[in-house]
Amino acid sequence: MAGMADAGTNDKSGPRKSSWRYIGPGIVVAATGVGAGDLVATLIAGSKYGYTLMWAAVIGCIVKIALAEASGRWHLATGRTLFEGWHSLGPWTTWYFSVYVVVWGFIYGATAMSSSALPLAALFPDGPDLKVWAIGTGLIGLVFVWFNQYAVFEKVMTAMVGVMFVVVVYVAIRVSPDLGAAFAGLAPVLPDGSLLYTLGLIGGVGGTITMAAYGYWVNAKGWTNSAWMKVMRVDNRVAYITTGIFVVAMLIVGAELLHASQIALSSGDKGLVDLGQVLESRYGEATAKLFLIGFFATSFSSLIGVWHGVSLLFADFAERVQKDRRGVSAKQGSAEEVAAGVKERSVPFRVYLLWLTFPPMALLWLDQPFGLVIAYGVLGAFFMPFLAATLLWLLNSSRTPAEWRNGILSNVMLTVSGLLFVILCIQQVRELPW
Template sequence: MADTADTTPGRRPDRDGGGPHHGGPAPGGPGPDGRQTPAPRKASWRYIGPGIVVAATGVGAGDLVATLIAGGRFGYTLLWAAVVGCLVKISLAEAAGRWHLATGRTLFDGWRSLGAWTTGYFAVYVAIWGFVYGAAAMSSSALPLQALFPGVMDLKWWAVLCGLAGLAFVWFNRYAVFEKVMTLLVGVMFVVTLYLAVRVTPNLGRALAGLAPVLPDGSLIYTLGLIGGVGGTITLAAYGYWVNAKGWTDTSWIKVMRLDNRVAYLTTGVFVVAMLVVGAELLHSSGIALAKGDKGLLDLSGILADRYGTVTSKLFLVGFFATSLTSLIGVWHGVSLMFADFVAHFRSRGAATPGEAAAVGARERSLPFRAYLLWLTFPPMALLFLDQPFGLVIVYGVIGAFFMPFLAVTLVWLLNSSRTPAEWRNGPLSNGVLGAAGLLFVVLCVQQVRELPW
């Protein structure tokens, strides 16, 4: 469908898929407690929150390892890809948030309107993905704790402790507390990554040269991974739910949402660039290779201890733990919200009504929300004590590879159709970026499927 610009007198068309310019205060939708939340006159950093949550959740320990390895192999050459990747995530999260605010409907409600196939895909995805991801998130959080407190207990029991702590935290707290804790952990991540980047003494000239788009031999897959991987998970789809949980429920909050989203992924950009600098200066110059997966960060901890002392190494492990824990509790909260919405729609078997997105606060206390929390926590513990079943790993890899293309394509579909009010549909820039993101994720999907141990 063609892009539609708003031509109502007194309004400013937004060429990037936005809507009218609100010159004064407009009433916001009801917040999670049911009270009316007024939108501010101007977007301000004081209102940010959901974007920090989604960005922190999306950047896990595995993403930092991938960035370090890219920096270790190619130095600063792929710095531009990390920047482009942040722009892609800004576009995807903005589209998800705009759908929620412009329509008053949740993203799953939008998916359901595209056909029953979306419901089937989501049901299979969250069941298998949640089972395997739960074990991965608990293990990732346990690794730095075992390194910080050696000899206290086995890695598996640290992982169980992390899972139970995440379950208790999300179970007994609501979004407001959850956001504050996530923001605190992001602050720890921010300080640690910046300290490390400064500690290794970056070469600013080479870093600036790395902003030029260049593809060294053998770097294509690493480049695509940097653009599409860091900060890109199912939690991008959860952004709109966190926006609603914040109390932002109508179009008067879109300017605030956009600022929130941009500040968040600027923060993500700092994480990624800082770790690329560490990889370039500490690994590339010395020819050191890290192990793949989260254990690569333990390798880096040892290297930091040898080069800069125990304090720097311990500080890095604290940042490693903060990175892993934000991913754990972020998924425990965000994907459980999505699952609760899925169950509500499945039970109703009818069209959702505008304004339904405001029910997010109530879903934090719902039985489906808590049931999925339990699914993320207890069944995956079996994988901590047993080798992961080979067939399950293959199915998980295939389904997981298809989610980001699914998200990008369905957002383009929804935001160019009559399901979205005309003034809030995509403009040429949004369509271009989301279309390119969809193509990128399809390529990454094919590559990931090809690399599975068939």
């Protein structure tokens, strides 16, 4: 994997043939998209319904493959970034994104730091306070992303995916899965009361705004034109097959370790600390500590993935706003700027890094302000329908070269995913503490 980040960077014509050695952005999006909260949601689904919802996890991966492929295809086919595409649809996209990225980043920063701190506090119970661990992980993420560009970032993310993969699969094997029941779970069945868990498995695991960042990571890898399309598609499938393995493994753990014993977990990321305690009582301290290391890799990879990927999105957004103010028309070439690392060295990129790190630290001491929680919930719920709808619009219009516009399958998948996310959006808004 060490040579991946450089494999295509200097070859603008594209690869001579598709090769597994080029894979990289998909690993990054898999590591970023699967956070501790996603694993808890999957665990709880397994603990409540056993293997019955296995089919939902598989469908969720297929939906995410379609969305991420569409994002990457836009970048490669047009030579323009996704935010440039959004901007071409009208000023409403700029207004929506500007509010979303500020509020979302403020809340997510605190969430990511807390999630990364939990396993460290569990691993070192005599160590610093949880808030100290949280601040430390945020600062480490800031320094790492500030001083390293994509090539190093990808290598570190790959290592963390390796840790996540080994730990989660090991635990799934350790609990002795019932393979017959697992395969039976591939048949679509909806037990009573399972609709929301099913929708959550299909739509909630594997990334939200990080799916929009996928195209930027594709460009940062050095893939900037349609000659890289086949490689991108292989890379994208690897991302969500990897995600699928994580989800299936955690469903197995929930089904075998928790469902039969009727053990309940705490909601949120603390559920993984609970699971560590269950593993220690069943399989010993070594297994529990290994799991907590995997928990940390899962959380911290999401932290630095967002610190890098969403900062790229913000830098592109800020650049477009500045051009609008100067009356400069949109031009192609942003993909090359991302590939050259220009945006990673830009002032807006680093300003958003600081925004993700320092203001959210205040939330580690304070309860989240009521109005901010509502704004975060509403904006977050609307993002995935926004992404699906705008990709449908962009990839069926003259903005995309005819050769790379959506076919029937892409349109069906994006439409289905958009409708799914609308249902999830409505439910999330209904559940907010109004």
